[in-house]
Amino acid sequence: MASPILQLRTVVCSFLEAATSHPNLSFSYAYREAPLWPALRTYTSRSFAARTPTDNGLRGSQANVDVETSESVHPQRRAQRIFAARVERALVEAINYDMRLRSGLVESYGFTVHAVRVTGDRLHATVLWDCRRHPPSLTDTCSLTLKRYEQLIRMRLAKALQAREVPILKWRHMALDEHDQHSLTLIQQIERERELERGSPAGEKC
Incomplete structure (x- = not known):
């Protein structure tokens, strides 16, 4: 069974793809400077899937960010x-x-x-x-x-x-x-x- 984060990512990506293809909903997405789903995919994969259990609750350079x-x-x-x-x-x-x-x-x-x-x-x-x-x-x-x-x-x-x-x-x-x-x-x-x-x-x- 997939994790809730991955399920949420799948639902949101599907919604965004449907919004871009639907003529009445595409206006809200067309005026954005960059697409949302690549950023969402990067955020979920790097910040949640790659984290270890001890990293939960840490932020920035305390977790996965390399200071160098x-x-x-x-x-x-x-x-x-x-x-x-x-x-x-x-x-x-x-x-x-x-x-x-x-x-x-x-x-x-x-x-x-x-x-x-x-x-x-x-x-x-x-x-x-x-x-x-x-x-x-x-x-x-x-x-x-x-x-x-x-x-x-x-x-x-x-x-x-x-x-x-x-x-x-x-x-x-x-x-x-x-x-x-x-x-x-x-x-x-x-x-x-x-x-x-x-x-x-x-x-x-x-």
Whole structure:
């Protein structure tokens, strides 16, 4: 005996095929951008038939969604982009305003966050980061320091987001390209010149 889901799928597919062939019912189906029955078939086969009994009740990346695969296509929807930008702002704020995180990451290694990507269920977030100081040994040491501060970062992120549940952070190192690195070098040079001007006496200024 077929499962209730498969029976429902058969009934709905039959109804849609009849609706498309019937002249009085086809107008409601003709104005849709895409047919319904392929989406229904994909949804039932992937979400129900392929699930194990322990996966029932789980959603998104907790069940059958591969987080690694989803990283190449997210953020897609507008809500994802808004949430990703919100997480990025809160993460940068948390790292810059916490003294331990600032001294341990930003001042020691020049830690920089490039972008944040979130999955559709908002349970996982991939943080793309880099060090302004580029020796490989510093990058590896920064990665270890980042792992040591991971729990503290999650606590500060939850406080900045004002939320009980925060996405699971996955850190991925991404080096700057040549153009961005040149821009960053110019910015650092301007900052050093301003610091020298502030530190020099007023009488020595030209």
